Amino acid sequence: MSVLSREKAASGAEAAPRAGLSEGKKQERRLGWLLCAPAAFVMVAVTAYPILYSIWLSLQRYDLKFPENREFIGLANYVTVLSNDYWWTAFGVTMLITVISVSVELVLGMGLALIMHRTIIGRGLVRTSALIPYGIVTVVAAFSWRYAWTPGTGYLANLFSPEGAPLTERASALAIIIFAEIWKTTPFMALLLMAGLALVPDDLLKAASMDGASWWQRFTKVMLPVMKPAILVALLFRTLDAFRIFDNIYVLSAGANETSSVSMIAYNNLMKGLNLGIGSTMSVLIFLTVAIIAFIFVKLFGTAAPGSSDDEGRR
Amino acid sequence: MADIVLDKVTKKYPDGTTAVHEIDLEIADGEFIILVGPSGCGKSTTLNMIAGLEDISSGELRIAGERVNDKAPKDRDIAMVFQSYALYPNMTVGENMAFPLKLAKLPKAEIDKKVAEAARVLELTEYLGRKPANLSGGQRQRVAMGRAIVRSPKAFLMDEPLSNLDAKLRVQMRTQVSRLQKQLNTTTVYVTHDQTEAMTLGDRVVVMRGGYIQQVGDPQTLYDNPVNLFVAGFIGSPSMNFLPATVEESVLRTPLGDLPLNDRLRRSLSGADAPRQLIVGIRPEHFEDAALIEEHQRAKGFEFTMPVDLVESMGSDKYVYFTVEGERAVSADLEDLTADAGGADLPPQDNLVTRLSAESRVRDGVDARVWMNLDKIHLFDPGNGHNITLNEGQDAGVATP
Ligand SMILES: Nc1ncnc2c1ncn2[C@@H]1O[C@H](COP(=O)(O)OP(=O)(O)OP(=O)(O)O)[C@@H](O)[C@H]1O
Ligand SMILES: [Mg+2]
Numbered sequence: 001m002s003v004l005s006r007e008k009a010a011s012g013a014e015a016a017p018r019a020g021l022s023e024g025k026k027q028e029r030r031l032g033w034l035l036c037a038p039a040a041f042v043m044v045a046v047t048a049y050p051i052l053y054s055i056w057l058s059l060q061r062y063d064l065k066f067p068e069n070r071e072f073i074g075l076a077n078y079v080t081v082l083s084n085d086y087w088w089t090a091f092g093v094t095m096l097i098t099v100i101s102v103s104v105e106l107v108l109g110m111g112l113a114l115i116m117h118r119t120i121i122g123r124g125l126v127r128t129s130a131l132i133p134y135g136i137v138t139v140v141a142a143f144s145w146r147y148a149w150t151p152g153t154g155y156l157a158n159l160f161s162p163e164g165a166p167l168t169e170r171a172s173a174l175a176i177i178i179f180a181e182i183w184k185t186t187p188f189m190a191l192l193l194m195a196g197l198a199l200v201p202d203d204l205l206k207a208a209s210m211d212g213a214s215w216w217q218r219f220t221k222v223m224l225p226v227m228k229p230a231i232l233v234a235l236l237f238r239t240l241d242a243f244r245i246f247d248n249i250y251v252l253s254a255g256a257n258e259t260s261s262v263s264m265i266a267y268n269n270l271m272k273g274l275n276l277g278i279g280s281t282m283s284v285l286i287f288l289t290v291a292i293i294a295f296i297f298v299k300l301f302g303t304a305a306p307g308s309s310d311d312e313g314r315r
Numbered sequence: 316m317a318d319i320v321l322d323k324v325t326k327k328y329p330d331g332t333t334a335v336h337e338i339d340l341e342i343a344d345g346e347f348i349i350l351v352g353p354s355g356c357g358k359s360t361t362l363n364m365i366a367g368l369e370d371i372s373s374g375e376l377r378i379a380g381e382r383v384n385d386k387a388p389k390d391r392d393i394a395m396v397f398q399s400y401a402l403y404p405n406m407t408v409g410e411n412m413a414f415p416l417k418l419a420k421l422p423k424a425e426i427d428k429k430v431a432e433a434a435r436v437l438e439l440t441e442y443l444g445r446k447p448a449n450l451s452g453g454q455r456q457r458v459a460m461g462r463a464i465v466r467s468p469k470a471f472l473m474d475e476p477l478s479n480l481d482a483k484l485r486v487q488m489r490t491q492v493s494r495l496q497k498q499l500n501t502t503t504v505y506v507t508h509d510q511t512e513a514m515t516l517g518d519r520v521v522v523m524r525g526g527y528i529q530q531v532g533d534p535q536t537l538y539d540n541p542v543n544l545f546v547a548g549f550i551g552s553p554s555m556n557f558l559p560a561t562v563e564e565s566v567l568r569t570p571l572g573d574l575p576l577n578d579r580l581r582r583s584l585s586g587a588d589a590p591r592q593l594i595v596g597i598r599p600e601h602f603e604d605a606a607l608i609e610e611h612q613r614a615k616g617f618e619f620t621m622p623v624d625l626v627e628s629m630g631s632d633k634y635v636y637f638t639v640e641g642e643r644a645v646s647a648d649l650e651d652l653t654a655d656a657g658g659a660d661l662p663p664q665d666n667l668v669t670r671l672s673a674e675s676r677v678r679d680g681v682d683a684r685v686w687m688n689l690d691k692i693h694l695f696d697p698g699n700g701h702n703i704t705l706n707e708g709q710d711a712g713v714a715t716p
Contacts, residue, residue, distance in 0.1 A: 120329075206368050207401035211415035211462070212389040221414075225405035 051287065057280035064274035077281040086265065087282070093174065094261040098242040101181045105238060106231075108182065109189030116190065117197045134187040142251035145180045149252075170257040177259065180248050185241070189234055196230025197223070236297040240290055262286050317379030317469040317502060318344045319365060324374035326360050326526075334360040336526045337374065345500045347493075351513035352523035352549070353651070358506040361523070362472050365504060367391050378469060389418075394463035398475040400455045402447035402462075409434070409443035412461045419466070433461040436495070453484045460495070470502040477512065489516060510550055514538070522546050524651065543700040544648035547596050547693060553634070553668045554652075557644040560593045560694070567694075569595055570641040571619045571667075577689055583704045584694070593703075594644040594695040599634070601691040602669035604677060605684040616686045623683045624666075633675055635683065637667040648700035 058078070061071045081087050112130055119126045133141070148156040151165045166172035200223050208218045224231070246263040253259045255268070266286060270279030319342040326335040335357040342348050350358045363369040365376060367388035376384055383391055394415070402411050409430055416426040434440045437457040447455055456476060463471055476492070477485045493516055496503050507513055513520045514534040522529040522537065522545070530542045534550075541547035547555045558569045562584060566573035574595070576584070583589070605618050627634040643665060669685060677683040694704045 201399065201401065203397045203399045203401035204403065206366075206388075207395065207397060207462075208403075208414075209368065209388045210366060210393065210395040211466075212418040214389070217418060222403060225403075228405075 054280040054283050054287075057276050058284045060277050062275075062277040062280075064276060073277075077277050078285075081278060081281050081285065087262070089258050090260045090262045090265045093259060094243060094245065094263075097174070097178055097181065097245055097261065098239060101178050101185075101242050102235065102238050104178075104182050105186045105189045106235065108186045109193050109234070112186060112190035113193035113197055116194055130190060131187045133184050134191075136184075138184060138247045139251055141184055142180060142248045145176065146252050149176055167253055168257065170259060173253045173257060173259050177245075177248050177252050180252065181242065181245060184248075185238065189238055192234035192237065193227070193230060196227035196234070199230060200226045232297060232301050236294065239293055239297070243290060243293065244286065262289075318342060318346075319470060319502060319504070320375075320377040321361075321365075322375040322377065324361070324364060324376055325372045326357070326364055326369060327372040334526050335364070338528055340521060340528065340531065342502060342504065345502055347496050347503045347505065347516060347518045349513040349517035349520045350504065350506045350523060351508060351510060351520055352529075353654075354508060356523045357526040358508070358523055359474055362395075362474050362504060362506050365470075366393055366395050366472050392466075392469045394466055394468040394471050396459045396463050396471065396473040396476045398478055400447075400459040400479075402455060402458055404447055407444050407446055408439060408450070408458050408461075411447065411458055412465050415462065415466045429465045430461075433465045436464070437461050452480055453488065456480060456488060460492070464495070464499065467499075468501070470504065471496075473503065473505045475507055476505075478507070478509070485512075492516065511552060514550065520550075522549060540702070540705055541596075541693070542702050542705060544594060544596070544646055544695045544697075544702075545651060545700055547695070547702065548649060548652040551598060553599055555596045555598050555693075556667050556669075557649060557695075558595045558597075558639065558667075559642055559644045559697075560595045562589075562591045562593065567593070567595065570639045571621075571687075572617065574617050574689065574692075577615075579690065579704065580692075580694065586703065589703060590696050590698065592697055594646060594649075594697050596693040596695055596702075597687060597691060599668045599670040601688040602635075602671060603686045603688075604671045604675035605686040606676070607672055607674060608686045613686065615690055616688050618684060618686050620682050620684045621667075623677050623679055623681055626677060626679055628673070630673065632673050633671045633677070635669045635671050635675070635677055635685075637669070637683075637685075639665050639667050644697070646695070646697040646700055648695075 059072060059074060061069055061073045061076070063069065116123075116127050116130060145156075146167065148154040149167050151157050151161075157166060160166070161172070164172075166176060204222055204226065205218055208222045213221060244263050245261045246267065249255055249259060249261055249264055250267075255261075255264045260268070262282065263286065266279055266282035269275045269282060273279070319340075321338050321340040321342075323337045323339060324335065325333065325337050327333045338361060340348075350361060352358055360369060364371050365378075367383070367386060367390075371384050375382055378391060378393070403414065406414065412430045412433055413426050416429060421429075430443070431440070434443055437460060439454065439457055439461060442450060442454060442458075447458065450458065456479070459476065473492075477488050480488060489512060492505075505512075505516060507516075514537075517534065519531060519533050520537055521531045524545055530537060530546045532540075537546060537550050541550060541555075544557070548557065558571065560574075561568045563573070565576055567576060567580070574580075603616075605613075608616070621637045623635055624638055625636040627636075671677065671685075692704070693702050695702055
């Protein structure tokens with residue numbers, strides 16, 4: 001959130017005419033930069049350096065198994081990766097998981113948010129229990145799902161497919177991965193959406209019911225438009241998160257049967273294959289995809305951090 | 316258009332608060348009725364029950380003769396204007412006003428016609444394409460009114476629609492609301508805690524307090540014949556003066572002096588249960604500079620001499636303030652009034668406010684001889700607040716707990 005608003009502030013400052021600023025304004029701007037400097041420095045140190053370094057690595061043939069063959073080869077690694085079916089399968093799987101899990105989470109999260117927003121009795125209890133899945137470490141949760149789906153011993157496997165081994169077939173394995181992902185992060189979605197619900201004034205909903213709107217019309221014509229900024233932020237966060245899915249797949253199927261995500265294969269190339277060149281290329285490509293997704297959300301849909309916008313939607 | 320009848324309507328909130336106690340009220344077709352009272356007296360709750368936004372705990376609500384207790388707001392065909400205006404921020408002014416019509420599935424051409432007409436009446440035509448965020452407070456208020464009138468509903472409900480406007484605009488809009496209501500002749504229930512608004516707008520005014528109706532009547536009746544201390548103090552600005560009084564042989568002993576008992580007062584006091592400790596109430600305009608009183612008038616009143624605290628000359632008349640020595644009038648009603656800062660601007664209890672003719676020569680710090688009209692004084696029972704001087708047979712809409 002803070003990153004987004006900072007970008008916005010910075011671009012706003014750029015756009016303002018440099019000339020003709022009064023002394024006080026200049027002072028103020030300098031103070032602004034000074035105040036941002038520590039945060040900007042930390043950002044650069046912890047993000048810019050690794051990113052630049054992996055871009056540098058991605059331009060080389062660099063396999064730790066054959067370190068003597070290290071050589072600058074320009075964009076050849078990118079050609080290799082982008083013309084490889086293995087990469088595109090993983091990309092497709094990642095997209096599939098992202099789109100399905102985020103859409104389902106949006107619907108379920110909205111339902112959960114409405115329930116949490118409306119409950120009066122035992123509010124704290126309802127909210128706490130709804131948030132439990134999000135509080136559990138992903139790997140731990142993933143293992144519990146894995147055992148549950150293990151043929152013979154797992155209760156879910158016995159219940160739904162006593163014959164087969166669901167985690168070893170592509171379709172069912174993907175379904176289980178998506179399910180685990182949804183189970184885990186719906187509460188987070190609900191939490192973000194609940195913040196959006198709080199933006200909808202009660203009077204507005206009352207006015208809508210006086211104007212003759214049914215429950216569904218109130219929801220779609222009044223609540224959703226007013227909540228739109230919050231929904232977009234929630235979607236952005238979750239999409240970026242889901243696109244980098246790793247731990248659930250790692251534990252549940254280990255990427256077998258073409259269930260790898262892009263993060264999985266980048267990991268395999270880097271850590272298992274020790275191919276720093278190809279692995280870094282994949283990391284850079286993931287980074288670019290994530291950046292493009294963020295760009296689409298921010299520029300095309302007008303997503304902004306809640307409260308940072310002077311959007312006319314709020315008074 | 317329709318009449319609205321509240322028959323022993325009660326509201327009990329889930330947390331146990333009873334906000335409205337068995338209210339009986341008949342609102343005639345086309346009538347402009349005002350609910351007024353201090354904060355928390357149940358005005359909004361009553362309005363929301365009529366709207367259908369709050370369930371009715373017991374009693375019956377009838378609109379146009381039909382019981383509507385269990386009807387959803389959208390099936391009651393009533394429009395409401397909110398204090399916050401509650402405009403849809405994502406829609407333009409035109410879309411806001413068209414919203415109820417769209418939901419009612421009217422043909423597009425008809426919607427456009429009605430919106431254009433409402434916009435014309437409310438002088439909003441040039442703003443139809445704007446979003447509410449880019450309007451001034453007064454314009455937003457008019458859009459809210461517009462959204463209510465386009466539908467030609469059976470009734471309008473308004474919950475403090477003007478209280479977010481500045482004082483000058485409020486007066487302007489008050490006139491506009493009044494004119495609009497006359498024009499449309501639609502039953503209107505209007506909530507306010509501003510007694511000036513109540514007096515100037517309504518055909519009839521309902522004074523509420525703590526979930527009970529105190530008095531219902533046209534503004535003049537409320538002003539001239541308040542049924543109790545609360546109404547007397549709430550209605551009128553500056554408000555009525557209250558003084559403690561004791562009934563002696565044939566006089567009423569007050570800090571201003573011994574008031575002689577005339578026939579009217581004697582009759583009121585002859586009741587079996589008339590208390591000996593009383594509160595005298597008298598409005599500022601019922602005082603006059605004794606020098607300006609004609610002889611035949613003089614006998615009807617009582618004269619006293621007191622040092623003047625302050626003179627405020629208004630041009631048309633003079634407000635003259637005195638300090639009353641001695642004890643103060645004490646009553647639960649008066650405490651309620653003082654506690655409510657938003658209501659009538661009650662003067663400090665030891666302050667006597669009088670309104671004298673502009674010709675009066677009284678000056679600050681000098682003793683003034685003042686006459687007060689005994690025909691106009693009210694006597695209240697401090698115990699229950701009742702006005703014991705109410706003329707018998709007078710229809711003052713008495714309704715006390
Ligand atoms: N949802 C609720 N739950 C419990 N009590 C409530 C609720 N809403 C209102 N009340 C109580 O009911 C009483 C009447 O409230 P109401 O809103 O009708 O007052 P009001 O006359 O409109 O006051 P104001 O002038 O401040 O708007 C108050 O004592 C209030 O605390
Ligand atoms: Mg209210």
